[in-house]
Amino acid sequence: MRVVKSDNEPIYTDADLIRILKETNDSIGILYKRHKNYCINFMKGKYKDHEEIKDIYHDAVMVFYEKIKTPGFELTCSIQTYLNTICRNQILKRINHSNRYKVSELEENNDNLCKITDTLEELEGLNDERISVMKRVLLDMKENSSKCYELFIRFWFKNQAMDEIAKAMMFANADSAKNQKARCQKNFKIEVTKILTK
């Protein structure tokens, strides 16, 4: 397995990193930092819209993270190659919706790609176990009359705008509501991870 070293991080093989991600549901930051520069440089040669490249890389990391949580998933190439491929697939998707770029430019030099077609949009999302845990945590939030619960319901389920939520929940402004949402999501993730790693 390929070994990649980041500047201040301990050295992990691909197998180590996958094991850590599966068992602890943590270390997503390590994965992100470890492969970021290579993927970004890989995409810069293929996609002219450099503003979107970081977003595409975010999507690629999320795809990888969700895939390795899927039971029965086996990685048949290195993590770097897998991420490169996802990035390429995401770019292709964008290009197909746009007339600005040519698909043929992407088809050259495919030596560092593996044969998968995964994209974020095609994933089913979280696995059943994770969904079940998240429901439990959400229910706990509801029973504790947590403000976070109402925020989640309004934003993620009712698709209300931040302005509307800020007004209804008496936040100072939309930015305050947005910051509170970010804090709620962080705590929510921590609670879910605690349960999954028990």
Add this chain to the structure above:
Amino acid sequence: MDINTKGTNNDIEFEFSDEEMRIALTSIERDAMKKIFKDIDKSDYKSNVFRIVTKFAIAAVFTGIIFGSAFLVFSDRISNFNTTISKVDSNKNTDQIKRRLKLNNLQEEILVKNDLVRNSTSIKIPINELGTLGTIKDKFDSVEVNINDLKFELDELNKSLDAFAEDKEVKINRRKENLKDKIKILELLNNTYTYDDKVLILNIKYFINLNEVRVINGKEVGLAKTYLNINKQYYEISKNIIPQKLNLLTNKDLINKIDKNIIKKKQ
């Protein structure tokens, strides 16, 4: 689903389908991950900026040290080099000046200046002993100067030189008029020196050059020093200022050294 407008949640229930729950919870998870990624990008950017600024600062300090050291080591050499060149030029151009210029005009210039500056005698410099341009020697026994207001005299001197420089440029193929040429002309034609508060106009051909070895930053550096003899006394010439300044030598060892050097050259 009802949401209480006052913001309390007691009457909220789970009324969403499994699919809606899956989509929403997936979105929550992904949004949380995106926030982590953005925070990492932000801290990477800050540390990159800090790294670049630090590198530039260190490079600037090193550059300053290198240039500062080079300036200290070489500044004396540069000024000596320039003066040496002007001295070489003065030897070459003296004959040219004789041929091309009307020396009567030059004499008049000197006369005018001397009239302005002549006061009581302090140092008598017999021009005959020092070697002259010939014509001046015929006219004057000595040039005596005792100046109270150095600046006034130098200004007067410069005005005369400027006028002469203009004249010279017309005669000598219109050389570039810049400060460097004016200083060269000043040295060349008038050999102006200062001693204490006096301005001396000396026509000197013979200089004594000695190399003094000094250790600077652990390296031996040769510093050329120039002396001249007036009335059997030696004066060191400080070349870093215009007009050049004369410093009377009192160090017996150095005087002996210079004597030996002259004797050696005459042999």
